[in-house]
Amino acid sequence: MAKKPKNKRRDFLQLSTVTLxxxxxxxxxxxxxxxxxxxxxxxxxxxxxxxxxxxxxxQSITIKWRGKPVFIKKRTKDEIDAAQMVQAxxxxxxxxxxxxxxxxxxxxxxxxxTHLGCVPxxxxxxxxxxxxxxxxxxxxxSHYDTSGRIRKGPAPxxxxxxxxxxxxxxxxxxx
Amino acid sequence: MDKNRKVxxxxxxxxxxxxxxxxxxxxxxxxxGDYPMPKNCNYFWSFGALAxxxxxxxxxxxxxxxxxxxxxxxxxxxxxxxxxxxVNYGWLMRYIHSNGAAFFFIIVYIHIVRAMYxxxxxxxxxxxxxxxxxxxxxxxxxxxxxxxxxxxxxSYWGATVITNLFSAIPFIGEGLKTWLLGDYNVGxxxxxxxxxxxxxxxxxxxxxxxxxxAAVHVHGSNNPDGIDIKTNNDSVNFFPxxxxxxxxxxxxxxxxxxxxxxxxxxLMAEVDNYIPADPLVTPAHIVxxxxxxxxxxxxxxxxxxxxxxxxxxxxIVILFVLPWLDxxxxxxxxxxxxxxxxxxxxxxxxxxxxxxxxLPAEGLYLLIARVGLLYYFGFFFIITPFxxxxxxxxxxxLSISDVYAKNIAPNIGGGEKGIPSPAMQKxxxx
Numbered sequence: 001m002a003k004k005p006k007n008k009r010r011d012f013l014q015l016s017t018v019t020l021x022x023x024x025x026x027x028x029x030x031x032x033x034x035x036x037x038x039x040x041x042x043x044x045x046x047x048x049x050x051x052x053x054x055x056x057x058x059q060s061i062t063i064k065w066r067g068k069p070v071f072i073k074k075r076t077k078d079e080i081d082a083a084q085m086v087q088a089x090x091x092x093x094x095x096x097x098x099x100x101x102x103x104x105x106x107x108x109x110x111x112x113x114t115h116l117g118c119v120p121x122x123x124x125x126x127x128x129x130x131x132x133x134x135x136x137x138x139x140x141x142s143h144y145d146t147s148g149r150i151r152k153g154p155a156p157x158x159x160x161x162x163x164x165x166x167x168x169x170x171x172x173x174x175x
Numbered sequence: 176m177d178k179n180r181k182v183x184x185x186x187x188x189x190x191x192x193x194x195x196x197x198x199x200x201x202x203x204x205x206x207x208g209d210y211p212m213p214k215n216c217n218y219f220w221s222f223g224a225l226a227x228x229x230x231x232x233x234x235x236x237x238x239x240x241x242x243x244x245x246x247x248x249x250x251x252x253x254x255x256x257x258x259x260x261x262v263n264y265g266w267l268m269r270y271i272h273s274n275g276a277a278f279f280f281i282i283v284y285i286h287i288v289r290a291m292y293x294x295x296x297x298x299x300x301x302x303x304x305x306x307x308x309x310x311x312x313x314x315x316x317x318x319x320x321x322x323x324x325x326x327x328x329x330s331y332w333g334a335t336v337i338t339n340l341f342s343a344i345p346f347i348g349e350g351l352k353t354w355l356l357g358d359y360n361v362g363x364x365x366x367x368x369x370x371x372x373x374x375x376x377x378x379x380x381x382x383x384x385x386x387x388x389a390a391v392h393v394h395g396s397n398n399p400d401g402i403d404i405k406t407n408n409d410s411v412n413f414f415p416x417x418x419x420x421x422x423x424x425x426x427x428x429x430x431x432x433x434x435x436x437x438x439x440x441x442l443m444a445e446v447d448n449y450i451p452a453d454p455l456v457t458p459a460h461i462v463x464x465x466x467x468x469x470x471x472x473x474x475x476x477x478x479x480x481x482x483x484x485x486x487x488x489x490x491i492v493i494l495f496v497l498p499w500l501d502x503x504x505x506x507x508x509x510x511x512x513x514x515x516x517x518x519x520x521x522x523x524x525x526x527x528x529x530x531x532x533x534l535p536a537e538g539l540y541l542l543i544a545r546v547g548l549l550y551y552f553g554f555f556f557i558i559t560p561f562x563x564x565x566x567x568x569x570x571x572x573l574s575i576s577d578v579y580a581k582n583i584a585p586n587i588g589g590g591e592k593g594i595p596s597p598a599m600q601k602x603x604x605x
Contacts, residue, residue: 033354036368042358062455067360069455115480117339117360118332118457138459139336140475140536156480
């Protein structure tokens with residue numbers, strides 16, 4: 001540091017100039033960085049109401065919510081049993097089936113693989129459903145069970161459950 | 176300003192007028208006229224020039240495509256089809272641009288293979304190598320961004336998969352991904368910014384290429400024997416000798432790329448990208464561009480999301496430190512009897528990784544990808560440092576001229592056994 005007292009004043013001036021410059025530059029850069037985040041209208045993307053009265057048992061539909069596919073499946077008794085029998089502690093992302101549904105026959109999932117974002121197969125009767133009879137992601141081979149939980153493959157987490165409410169027996173509001 | 180500066184004198188008074196104010200004429204004369212090239216350089220040394228020409232071609236064709244392209248999710252696909260069908264010579268611009276990208280990577284891969292095999296990355300050209308790897312990274316980013324623009328199924332899902340790589344980063348991953356996309360999934364905000372970045376990055380590449388070329392001109396080009404220029408007998412002037420040689424290479428390249436552009440323009444394209452992007456349906460099989468496939472194979476070979484992402488990026492980052500992993504002072508693999516074979520094995524392995532990267536990640540393909548992954552990193556971390564340590568290199572020629580002299584008198588270049596020939600010693604006074 002400065003040995004002579006007269007240098008202290010110069011050091012102070014240098015330091016404060018550099019500091020002010022750095023803060024000013026950061027303040028200038030911030031709006032540019034922030035402008036790349038989702039815009040207000042994107043954030044405001046609203047909720048979606050879905051009529052589920054036409055869905056048969058074992059059938060599944062895909063709807064679009066905030067640009068993403070959402071799977072709504074009316075599960076069969078076998079599928080519910082299969083999902084409930086699993087010990088949560090054995091799973092990669094431990095979760096009981098009961099924590100993933102509001103009514104046990106209705107399973108609502110964001111249809112986006114938690115690995116790298118592909119849409120898993122399993123919505124159509126003819127689709128591959130994977131080794132656990134739920135969904136199968138063709139991109140990198142993740143298998144999901146009848147509760148949408150990850151069972152095999154590279155995905156780290158279960159398929160997300162979006163926020164939803166039953167407005168009545170025939171209508172779900174997603175979002 | 177230095178009043179005593181010596182100004183080059185030319186016969187042409189106009190050149191003198193310019194030279195006095197901006198010494199650009201003498202600069203070009205020095206760097207591209209009298210610039211000494213080792214006289215033993217083979218056609219591998221033409222790929223730098225070819226890459227530069229391809230970069231310019233990509234920028235020009237890209238600018239003209241941008242005049243007719245609309246970066247909006249509702250219109251992008253149709254605007255590309257309009258370029259193909261209605262815009263005058265639009266099909267040609269697009270096929271030049273899409274195949275040009277593939278050829279750009281072919282050229283740059285050969286350029287990298289040349290630098291690795293003949294040890295161009297070693298002292299004193301390490302910074303040159305680093306700049307080159309940086310250009311390679313920028314190229315991969317640019318090609319990925321560009322591939323999104325036609326907004327076909329592969330564009331959309333390729334962008335989805337690659338941007339999701341960032342979500343693997345703990346804690347900040349999801350937020351970072353959303354910030355990069357400007358939305359919760361690939362959408363209009365994403366397409367817009369990808370277009371903006373795809374337009375600007377090639378100019379950044381152009382700038383780094385300028386540094387890359389300036390850096391190689393400081394110590395001069397390497398050559399197949401990996402020894403330095405010692406006397407004027409070892410080199411030829413860039414003009415006209417190497418310029419003519421590069422021109423011959425350029426003609427051959429022109430024939431090759433024209434054959435593809437005019438007779439097989441979709442050979443390297445994916446059929447699914449002629450289907451408009453659909454956010455609700457993933458194609459059964461997402462295929463990366465072949466030139467990125469080796470890294471995609473590494474990503475899929477690892478059964479863990481974060482691990483796969485780290486190894487994939489690690490496979491590129493490791494290239495930056497290659498000059499320090501290789502402890503051998505001998506540059507050219509022609510004089511490295513053991514490392515030579517490991518090096519060729521590395522090239523074959525990289526090719527194999529690319530091949531399985533285009534196929535489903537299951538069964539035998541997955542096994543090959545995993546073996547390939549082990550060899551890829553083993554080559555850098557174990558083979559390269561270790562072989563340099565135990566290997567006894569063959570005797571290097573005394574000089575570049577000596578390489579040719581040996582053909583007449585075989586013993587001229589032979590130093591005593593065990594004594595390193597003078598050419599092996601570092602020589603910086605070029």
